Amino acid sequence: MSFQLSNSMLDQLVDFRHTIHRHPDLPGLEIGTANRVEAALTALSPDRLVTGLGAWQEPDGSQWGGTGIAALFDGEHPEDGPTLLFRCELDGLPISEQSDAAHRSAIDGQAHSCGHDGHMAIMLGLAMRLATNRPARGRVILLFQPAEETGKGARAVAKDPAFQALKPDMAFALHNLPGLGLGTVWLKDGAMCCASRGMRIALEGKTSHASLPQDGISPLDGVMRIVAGLKALSNGLDEGQQLDADFKLVTITHIEMGEACFGVSPARAEIWVTLRTVTDDAMAGLVEAAHSLATETAKAEGLALTISEDDVFDACTNAPETTQMVRQALEAEDIPHAHQPDPMRFSEDFGIFGQSHPATLFLLGAGKSHPQLHNPDYDFPDSLLSSGVQIFERIIRQTLG
Structure with a gap:
């Protein structure tokens, strides 16, 4: 059985992404985005919703972050299986968007030019699936993390006692990649991002x-x-x-x-x-x-x-066991994938989570001719939403039932 989204669910996720895209927040200042995410998750009645994650203080005494959210979905027998963490990012970039799309950024000088709005929509789609069909065992954590673009968000979340109390056993994340065929996945063991x-x-x-x-x-x-x-x-x-x-x-x-x-x-x-x-x-x-x-x-x-x-940013390194879990999910869902030839030169603070438990980040192709990340004309392809949810849900079902 393939975990494809229904048309109505996909429409909801597209609407959510477009709303998030119109209202981007800069790293560590994602209050509006976090409020929208919290409202959407609350409507799905997770077993627990942890807010206010990932706050930190700068040397000048100013307070940042604290916008992270974790939604927990327990399996029918939560103590009988591992806890899986899936992470997405809340922040946008200080870039002026160049677009004629109806959902283009409504805030001058700020834009979701890296696709984090799409990553959030994928995570919300996973929450929607879990809300109606809990796994048989274990537990799932869906983390919406602040400040990935500055490398400060994951570090702040990982140090947060409220997050540490959740005790994930393994972690997964994706990032869209222009230049790679639409919907194709690159997967790699070991060194992933610089x-x-x-x-x-x-x-x-x-x-x-x-x-x-x-x-x-x-x-x-x-x-x-x-x-x-x-x-x-x-x-x-x-x-x-x-x-x-x-x-x-x-x-x-x-x-x-x-x-x-x-x-x-x-x-x-x-x-x-x-x-x-x-x-x-x-x-x-x-x-x-x-x-x-x-x-x-x-x-x-x-x-x-x-x-x-x-x-x-610390190096991001994929663990062999979690990478194999992603590979099995891709094969089960018949999603085209290939071995990533080299580590990516860009950095990703997801590597912080791999320092305490097995973790894997994989790349989801946004199209060979798609505008590059951080370009003013970049926009996340809505056609990737279903694929992202499929892969994550397959990982959950094959591990937790």
């Missing part, structure tokens, strides 16, 4: 009149030395470089120095750089090398140095 982090390197010297630069301490030479050194740490653009344990990609994303003024030799500069590796061990080594480079350069140039990090 670790990455953003690093800000701030240098502070002393200003002087532009006619007497020798009387100040300009960060210019330090910036040039650090940029050159960072580029030398990277092999990610080398011809033939494989995405393996030795892969290192260093991308300079922003450089700022001084004020927009012709009369002042500057004192301050900032370099923003993104570090990317396949493994967490390689990331630790790359971070240490970048810190050493910046520290030695600042000392040699007589500059004060401050290093901070943001958008920190």
